[in-house]
Amino acid sequence: MAKTPKNQALGKALRQAREENGLTLRALGNRLERDPGVLSRWETGDRTPRPEQVAQVLTSLGINGERYEEVVELAHGADAPNWVATTLPAQRQQLEAVMDLEQRATRIVEVSPLMIPGLLQTSDYIAAVMEGGGVPAAEIAARTALRISRREAVTGPRSPELVAYIGEAALHQVIGSRAVLRAQLQFLNQVGARPNIELRVVPLANGWHPGLEGPFFIIRSGLDEVVHLENRKSGLFLHEQADVKIYREAVGMVERVARNAHESRAIIADLARRMEERR
Numbered sequence: 001m002a003k004t005p006k007n008q009a010l011g012k013a014l015r016q017a018r019e020e021n022g023l024t025l026r027a028l029g030n031r032l033e034r035d036p037g038v039l040s041r042w043e044t045g046d047r048t049p050r051p052e053q054v055a056q057v058l059t060s061l062g063i064n065g066e067r068y069e070e071v072v073e074l075a076h077g078a079d080a081p082n083w084v085a086t087t088l089p090a091q092r093q094q095l096e097a098v099m100d101l102e103q104r105a106t107r108i109v110e111v112s113p114l115m116i117p118g119l120l121q122t123s124d125y126i127a128a129v130m131e132g133g134g135v136p137a138a139e140i141a142a143r144t145a146l147r148i149s150r151r152e153a154v155t156g157p158r159s160p161e162l163v164a165y166i167g168e169a170a171l172h173q174v175i176g177s178r179a180v181l182r183a184q185l186q187f188l189n190q191v192g193a194r195p196n197i198e199l200r201v202v203p204l205a206n207g208w209h210p211g212l213e214g215p216f217f218i219i220r221s222g223l224d225e226v227v228h229l230e231n232r233k234s235g236l237f238l239h240e241q242a243d244v245k246i247y248r249e250a251v252g253m254v255e256r257v258a259r260n261a262h263e264s265r266a267i268i269a270d271l272a273r274r275m276e277e278r279r
Helices: 005-020 025-032 036-044 051-060 065-075 088-104 123-132 137-155 168-172 178-191 241-257 261-277
Strands: 082-085 107-112 161-167 197-202 216-221 224-230 235-238
Touching (some): 005 065, 005 088, 065 088, 107 241, 123 178, 161 168, 197 261, 224 241, 235 241
Parallel strands (some): 161 197
Antiparallel strands (some): 216 224
16 A cells, blocks of 8 residues: 555654654554554554554553544544645644655655745745734744744755746745845845756746646655645645646646746846845
8 A cells, every 4th residue: 555645644643652652663562462563564654554543552652632632633534545634733744744755855846826935935034924824923933943944955965856936926026025025036046056956937928827726846755756735724635646647747837838947047136136226
């Protein structure tokens, strides 16, 4: 059975609970009277335990309350063709899964028609987005730090390839202030020089393309690819090959109307320079 983002998240949660208790797989297997090899495959996502089996593991480890309920919920539909997250706990679990995939990725393709791609946002841009979105002021600093830590996945020493298709509108949309946008464009120009990052501007004048239907990104790790989509109230993972193929083809359509990397960096650099001159 193929791994899914959800059963991998479940496996990670089970492994963390076991390690927090200082138990080896063999010790936990003895406690539960289960084969340690089966427990290992649960933790890697190669097999998916039933909800009652997850409950047995958690009870044995003394996990209860809200955490117990959230981990058991992960076991429901863990092998389903997609993973829809609509509640806050589920969205938090899905975000952790996204971050884990980003850390292990070999290639990430992001299509972002109206905003700067999340993995390339500056801290001030992130904070401005959150303020505009109504995030409580007390939470903004922590959430911004979390997003910056995600950015390190593509700017660190062993980073995956990142191809970012950025709608031209995103380069002009003032979020926070003109100073915030100017600094954001300057940062884009800087990271665009990295060998693993390719920026592709999608001009406004080039008509319809699939990116106008909404932002999405594809994460590849080894031979596996998953698609993630996110809106204001929910997140969605797709991992079935037929679904991934549709989005891979969508990227090809966006690529055909996008400027090449050299032209795109020139557009971004010129816009940043003109904004600097108008300070």
